[in-house]
Structure formats: structure tokens, C-alpha cells
Amino acid sequence: MxxxxxxxxxxISMSYSTDIAKDSVSILDTNFSVVxxxxxxxxxxxxxxxxxEPISVSQIIYAEHKESPSxxxxxxxxxxxLIIGVFIDRLAQILVDRGRMKKNGRRWKYELLSCVxxxxxxxxxxxxxxxxxxKDSLRYNIPDTPxxxxxxxxxxxxxxxxxxxxxxxxxxxxxxxxxxQAQDRFYKITTFVMSLEMIHDSIMESFKSFKDxxxxxxxxxxxxxxxxxxxxLSKYREQNDELYHELMALFNKAFxxxxxxxxxxxxxxxxxxxxxxxxxxxxxxxxSLIDKLIDMRYCIxxxxxxxxxxxxxxxxxxxxxxxxxxxxxxxxxxF
Numbered sequence: 249m250x251x252x253x254x255x256x257x258x259x260i261s262m263s264y265s266t267d268i269a270k271d272s273v274s275i276l277d278t279n280f281s282v283v284x285x286x287x288x289x290x291x292x293x294x295x296x297x298x299x300x301e302p303i304s305v306s307q308i309i310y311a312e313h314k315e316s317p318s319x320x321x322x323x324x325x326x327x328x329x330l331i332i333g334v335f336i337d338r339l340a341q342i343l344v345d346r347g348r349m350k351k352n353g354r355r356w357k358y359e360l361l362s363c364v365x366x367x368x369x370x371x372x373x374x375x376x377x378x379x380x381x382x383k384d385s386l387r388y389n390i391p392d393t394p395x396x397x398x399x400x401x402x403x404x405x406x407x408x409x410x411x412x413x414x415x416x417x418x419x420x421x422x423x424x425x426x427x428x429q430a431q432d433r434f435y436k437i438t439t440f441v442m443s444l445e446m447i448h449d450s451i452m453e454s455f456k457s458f459k460d461x462x463x464x465x466x467x468x469x470x471x472x473x474x475x476x477x478x479x480x481l482s483k484y485r486e487q488n489d490e491l492y493h494e495l496m497a498l499f500n501k502a503f504x505x506x507x508x509x510x511x512x513x514x515x516x517x518x519x520x521x522x523x524x525x526x527x528x529x530x531x532x533x534x535x536s537l538i539d540k541l542i543d544m545r546y547c548i549x550x551x552x553x554x555x556x557x558x559x560x561x562x563x564x565x566x567x568x569x570x571x572x573x574x575x576x577x578x579x580x581x582x583f
Contacts, residue, residue: 352408353415357583366396382559388510401445447568454561469547476540
């Protein structure tokens with residue numbers, strides 16, 4: 249090995265030891281001045297160079313190691329150190345991944361466990377709504393029904409599914425033979441989460457559909473009721489007939505509390521008695537009034553049907569939530 253060493257040495261008179269070859273130094277005595285060559289060539293064995301004579305500050309020393317470095321220190325040891333470094337880095341990463349996996353696995357457990365109470369509360373609120381509104385054929389005002397947004401399943405989106413699978417394997421000892429069982433458990437958990445989302449979407453869609461269709465029926469009823477009142481008022485003014493006096497009395501009584509009108513009660517208060525009067529009275533000129541009354545009946549029946557459809561949707565959702573609770577009892581045992 250050849251290395252270049254620039255020596256800055258104070259020229260002082262003291263004893264040095266060296267193995268520098270004497271013929272490698274050129275000294276010329278001229279006019280009592282000493283001139284040395286710019287370079288010195290030396291060799292060493294133990295990593296130390298010592299000089300017997302003072303060395304000029306500007307001289308460059310070329311030193312050569314007589315023996316090659318040990319293979320153990322120059323090749324094998326660096327390789328061993330590299331392997332150890334990779335092993336330590338890998339081990340540290342494994343420990344970090346395992347810690348994250350355990351943490352996320354526990355988060356899955358807590359999120360699943362926190363679904364129990366909301367599901368029970370949702371079942372209770374939907375059951376109460378169904379009994380107090382859907383099963384009451386004449387109840388018109390819609391009571392408030394709490395819908396728990398937590399059951400939409402969106403809180404599970406931030407959880408790592410790979411960590412969940414690894415955690416399930418870890419809880420079963422991490423053995424290869426348990427892989428199929430871990431897959432089944434993983435599938436049940438992810439299916440449970442998807443079921444929560446679908447059930448929540450289903451109940452939201454049921455209420456939205458009920459609201460939209462009911463609004464359409466009410467709007468149609470109001471338009472028909474306005475047409476009926478205009479025709480009835482015109483005939484009432486044109487003909488001083490007892491029939492129209494009775495029809496007008498029924499109409500005014502039915503809409504006496506407007507706008508707080510319960511349309512579901514108008515079948516008995518207005519439509520049926522008015523049709524009875526008109527059908528007992530002979531005359532084609534009343535067909536327009538009969539048609540309007542029948543159209544209003546269709547609208548009221550439409551409102552009643554929407555209540556029935558909503559009740560069916562609620563009952564289906566309640567049943568699905570009960571199945572989720574049963575599945576959740578089994579799932580929590582996995583943790």
C-alpha cells in the first residue's frame with residue numbers, strides 16, 4: 249500500500265530512528281548550505297514511521313507498507329459488520345411492525361365492541377317509530393327518529409385490514425395450519441363491517457323514499473283539492489241546491505283547521521260522505537266533482553301505502569341488526 253504523507257516537522261536537533269534507505273537521501277554541501285531532495289521513500293511494517301534526522305518542512309514522504317493488511321480485517325470483518333447491521337435493522341423493523349400490528353388489532357377490537365350499544369339503541373328507536381307511527385293508520389305527523397351515523401361503518405375505513413389479518417394470526421399462535429381459520433375470521437369481520445354500511449344505507453334510503461313519495465302524494469292531493477273546491481264553489485253559487493249546501497258544509501268542516509289538516513282522516517270526514525251524496529243524486533253534471541273526490545282518495549291511499557312500505561323497510565332493518573349483534577358476539581371472541 250502506497251500512501252503520501254506530507255510532513256511538517258520543526259527542524260530541531262534530536263535523536264530519531266528510521267529504516268529509510270540512506271541512498272534515498274541526497275545531501276549536497278555547497279557554501280555551507282544543505283539541499284535535500286523534495287521527496288523521501290520509506291517503508292514500514294507496524295504502522296509507525298520514525299526518523300533519525302531532521303526532515304525539511306517542504307519534503308514529501310512516500311511510505312509503503314511491506315505487508316498486505318490481514319484478510320480478516322480488510323474483507324471478512326466488514327462483511328460480518330454489514331450482515332450484523334442488516335440483521336439489526338431488519339429486527340428493529342420487525343419489532344416496529346409487530347407493535348403497530350398489535351395496536352391496530354386492539355383498535356379493531358374496540359371499534360367492533362363500540363358497535364354493540366348503538367345497534368341496540370337503533371333497534372329500540374326504530375321499533376318505537378314503527379309502533380307509534382307506521383302501525384297507527386291515522387297518525388299524520390312524523391315523529392323524530394334518531395339515526396346513528398356511527399353505524400354507517402365509515403369509522404372502520406381508517407383501520408388497516410392487513411394488520412387485522414396479522415393480528416388474528418398472532419392471536420392463534422401464528423402457525424401455518426391456522427391460516428384457513430384466520431381467513432374465515434377475517435372474512436366474517438369484514439363482512440360485518442360491510443353489512444353495517446349496507447343496513448345504514450338501507451334505512452336512510454327507506455326514509456328518503458318515504459319522504460319523497462309522501463311529498464308527491466300530498467302535493468297531488470292539494471292540487472286536486474283546489475280543483476274540487478273551485479268546481480264546488482261555482483256550482484254552489486250557480487245553483488241554490490240542497491246538495492251543494494251539504495257538500496259545501498262537509499268541505500268547510502274538513503278543512504276548518506287548515507293548514508293543520510290530517511289528510512288521513514279526510515276519507516271519513518269528506519270523501520266517503522261526499523261521494524254518497526253525489527252518487528244518490530242523478531245528473532251527469534256532477535261527474536267532475538266525483539272524479540276529484542276519487543283522485544283525493546287515491547292520494548290518501550298512497551300516503552297509507554307509503555307508511556306500510558316504510559314499516560316493511562324498518563322491520564327488515566331491525567332483523568338485520570339483530571343478526572349483526574349475534575355475529576358480533578362471536579367476532580369479539582376472536583380477540
